[in-house]
Amino acid sequence: GESVGLHLPTLSVQEGDNSIINCAYSNSASDYFIWYKQESGKGPQFIIDIRSNMDKRQGQRVTVLLNKTVKHLSLQIAATQPGDSAVYFCAESLYNTDKLIFGTGTRLQVFP
């Protein structure tokens, strides 16, 4: 079936550097995308979202980019901090449905 996938299972970055986490989705009918952060033993935490009528959205230290042509989503974290270490999931929502389909996740490791 269709799914959301990630290119890199683990990403290691140095503190202070920028991080880019990528996600590929396959369902062209998806019109809403969300990035979640999950720390060990906890539930996912909402980071940022974007609708399909946009290609970029910025938050505090985070930016989400959407490329519908190649069905690609990315999360950029500026000045990565140790507290950013977690697993990051992208999720897509199909048009006119309640459901979220989660990607496989990328572990972000921040080292000093």
Add this chain to the structure above:
Amino acid sequence: GAVVSQHPSRVICKSGTSVKIECRSLDFQATTMFWYRQFPKQSLMLMATSNEGSKATYEQGVEKDKFLINHASLTLSTLTVTSAHPEDSSFYICSARDPAGDQETQYFGPGTRLLVL
């Protein structure tokens, strides 16, 4: 705002027993809640959509008689794992949408770790 809680946070039970997990929206009313299961180092898999006042909608492959869902009020949904077996051991997470906010954003609870011996 948009806080979701779960209880218990961790439960250990013997094989064959039933376990009830509660999901509450603390500062908003949620007509729809979702239940997910997450195995170690894997992603979240949607099990069912819980609708207040009506039957839950289960995803393909999820046994509705094994995973009983009750959404009796606008702030509470419960998941009961009946006759639990070791393969049911997992991290169960619920989510809810805040109708006052972006109706598509799901806010997640802290999860319940179930270990069946």
